[in-house]
Amino acid sequence: MSLLAVRDLKVRLGAVQALDGVSFTVRPGEFVGLIGPNGAGKSTLLRAVLGLVPAQGEITMDGRAAAGMSARERAARIAYLAQEREIAWDVPVETVVALGRTPHRPAFAGLRDADRDAIEQAMRRMEVDGFRQRPATELSGGEKARVLIARALAQDTPLLLADEPAAGLDPGHQIALMRLFAELAAEGRSVVASLHDLGLAARWCSRLVLLARGRIVADGAPEAVLTPQRVREIYGVTAFFGTAAGGNVVQPLDLAEPGGDRPS
């Protein structure tokens, strides 16, 4: 059974056809990298799956139509990490992470032991438990990003959709995050993360979905999706492709000359 199945998804944003017939499925235990140039429709795809933008097409979760689900039922299946790292009030880090338990708590109930465990585990995984009492608005960009990822982890869902989770993190924390997502996949959960860093995507994802102009151009193993020709056509860059330390390496090098083949 697929965690998430999307068929022929179409989204219009004003005059722009942001998504034009996108179909894909996510099975348990996958770490899917959603890649594509700016404006390809990555964020729109994630938001459409969550029902945040009106969309045409079919979305099913665990075989059930998403259209018939309440916001709460959806929240028990999919956690979402927004691209905007918004925290409106000076609430402590711990409180932000605890918000992830919102869909699991009955009305007017306090935090139960299961909630507390999930919050503690999420904070430890993202290494934010050391500053749990600090106001979240006073943190650095990278710290704030980690707190918000911990919030999404505390939601404890089978599927996590993350919109550019690695943006603004230092290399150490980027790799730690990729490792964490791979770990979640190994536990049988799934992650779909939009990524701009092709190197991270090629090395850590179990599968890549390449989006361009609202359509899926390629979907499969990283080696199959990221070919020199596609990278040139879609991104307009040349890149170094290789392997090192048992993994793929993709490093964009320079702008590709239009029409011409530049030796790499």
Added chain:
Amino acid sequence: MSGAARYRLLLCGLGGLTVVLFLLSLSVGPAAIAFSDSVRALFSDQSDAIALIMKEVRLPRALLGLMIGATLGLSGAALQGYLRNPLAEPGLIGISAAASLGAVLAIYSGLTAMFALALPLAALAAAVVAVIVVQALAGLHGGTLSIILAGVAVSSFAGAMTSLALNLSSNPFAAMEIMFWMLGSLADRSMLHVWLAGPFMITGWAMLALLGRSLDALTLGNDTAASMGVDLRRVQMLAVFGTAASVGAATAVAGAIGFVGLVVPHVLRPLVGARPSRLLPASALGGACVVLAADIAVRIIAPERDVKLGVLTALVGAPFFLWLVYRTRRRLA
């Protein structure tokens, strides 16, 4: 001390202060009545002068102070949480201005001379029209910016109509009455006003009280809140209609009392760890304290001059607002 313990202590403190101020409000007035006599008269079946003053003059005034203060504090905290903006206040969505216009029209047309409840009823009717217009303009998926803009539009229109009524008023006494009413006061209100406003306020409070957890989730923005199971349409309906019912009723019986709904949530926010859900009850109690205290102050400071309650809250509130802007500006810089 943990956050939860500090929060309980704060609520107990504010609750105690509210009770004290409520009793003080009952015991302050031009008629010199001993405190023990006044309380005894409240619960007696006699209909002597003291009992009459207590039941018909001071009790409704104290009750309205409590209810209106709680309304302003609660709705201010709810709107700031919903709009994620510390400068939001109950008047922002246009309800106060519209209710004022309704009241002004009732005075202007002479309806108030025919029966006493014409004023609050007209104010309530105008508030209902305003909330329907705001909700229709903002739409179901309108979002917070549309609500603010719709509120500004309704406020401006209601303000212009109020000015027009003053402008065209041929009767200087009616113009005077309109001016005085718009300043906001709790003087000379009866239990009838309490019974009229009570049901609307309690309905509004109930709607706003349901918002707590959704407002916490909204701290992380609309999209993230929705992804955590918050139904944004329900939140918008509760916030707009809850504010309209309670603030509309408050304005209908007491006129516009400014700055309480803006300042009280802002002062209390750091004391509740900035959590919007905790701010709701704290701000309701805080608002009740401020309005009760201000209404006591206008009776003590200048008993013979009848300083209006709304004038006092604005006099104290405006400098505070300036300080608020100054501090926010420094933090943003």
